[in-house]
Amino acid sequence: MTWLTWRQFRAQAIAAAAVLTVLAIVLAVTGPYMAHLYDSSGIATCTRVSCGPLTNTFGNKLPWFDTVLYLLGLGIMFLTPAIIGVFWGAPLIAHEIEARTLPLTWNQSVTKTRWLAVKLGLVGLASVATAGLLSLMLTWWSSPMDSTLDIPYGHRLLLERLGPVLFATRGVVPLGYAAFAFALGVTAGMLTRRTVSAMAATLGVFAALQFAWAEWIRAHLVPPVTTIVPLNPGTISVLGIKDGFMNLQAAPTLTQQGAWILSGQVIDASGRPAQVPAIPACLGTNFQACAASLARFHFRELISYEPASRFWTFQWAETGIFVALALALAGCCIWWLIRRIA
């Protein structure tokens, strides 16, 4: 069975190995210089005030292709699980059904249960290994640039370590996604019995789940931390005026560096949600007048957030969930095969 699995999978395996090798060479050539820039920039030991200029200098010294590679790496890592599901998972069984080769395969001296278990196991492992190697290389290579994102006032590229893009492309979660996408593709292939429909279904379901997960589910894996911050001219940033009310937000504090801010709600002295009337002094530079006006209202901001320190807690929890989902789908495939299908 190992031989058959390898014989049917070898073209894809060689293609994946080639892509990984090329990427590894590019990253190995460019990575050390970026690490050197970072080490000599002093960012690692900076304090709050000095960090801003240091990160800016580091950003300006980076060769242009490092920025391109960084974004390209994000794109590749983000798409890899979906590609695995669509091109490795979906055709695994659907193609055999279409090519009518199952009567040949199932009449050798190997039960169809074992046949499916070996294929799921070996190609599934290859999927996880591919995503794992890719994540390992990219997480290592990108770590200098990633770590500047944790620093407030740095150039942020609109990314947070716990945000939807960066979180899904670093650490161990890509392994869980790859396992799940692969099992999803196989299941879709067994249900639709058509390679092309299975590919489309896999892509649609996986993309929808990945979006929904980042948007609505991830934040509930670990209950967020809530904190109340006083709003005064020393802490606020005014984001604008809408319909006669001011939109106020407290500037992130040190403990919230790199945190994933889930919500910020202005509350009044009694703790109820409040809207802040437009105070002209706060829009200008008259801090004293602004402070005096605000002091009368006792406005505070109720912030709920996930601290950056929870990165690995989230990583392991999410990986565990996706691996469990993948195993459940694989179990369904085997059950379905025993029950019916011919």
Added chain:
Amino acid sequence: MTPALATRGLSKQYGHRLALADCTLSIPAGRIVGLVGPNGAGKTTLLHLAVGMLAPTSGTIEVLGGRPASGPAQLAKVGFVAQDAPVYAGFSVLDHLRFGQHLNPGWDAALARDRIDRLGLDLGQRAGKLSGGERAQLALTLALAKQPELLILDEPIASLDPLARSEFLRSLADFTASRQISVVMSSHLVSDLERICDYLIVLVASRVQVAGPVAELLASHRQGLEDLVLSYMSQASRSSTTSSHQPTPEA
């Protein structure tokens, strides 16, 4: 001696359509059995039940004393060539031999290699590029080299030209002549089976009409096998038309 194939009250239903109805058979081992009947009579259903690719709706089926496809040992005892002789289009002929070797503990590599050589097949040729006759021969080689006790062939020659047909049948007859093996092969043409079969099952409209050794059938029906099968076919179709027109007691 354990029968090659034994069924009792075997039925298979797809939704409302009855593909095989109340089939009771006992085929002794060592026979070359022809399963004949028109298209859609249920031949493929019976054969797929015998190799365990289908599960019966009701009734029982035993193949060489075991439940079809119940485990590696049972699978090893039965060789099967499905309709249109499926092979892996992207595999070379040699890949198919390796496939057989890796997936069958009883694989006879010398036999497989010898057959491929005698057929004149190029080992490097991709199976997708083979002619229909060559593909059928390759599929038969895979089924034979696993050294089964029972060989099941579903319409193996239906799509072949006359020359390939006769070569396929001759190579099958050569093989079976020298060893203890049971064969069940289906066809909608009795003339295909007449040459090599010594046992005949006529399956029409989902039901077994007659089953028995060819010699006995001929003894009771002197006009020949072709005529015998035709008469069973027309009988079956007459009875199915009359039964559908039978007035109900209420009418």
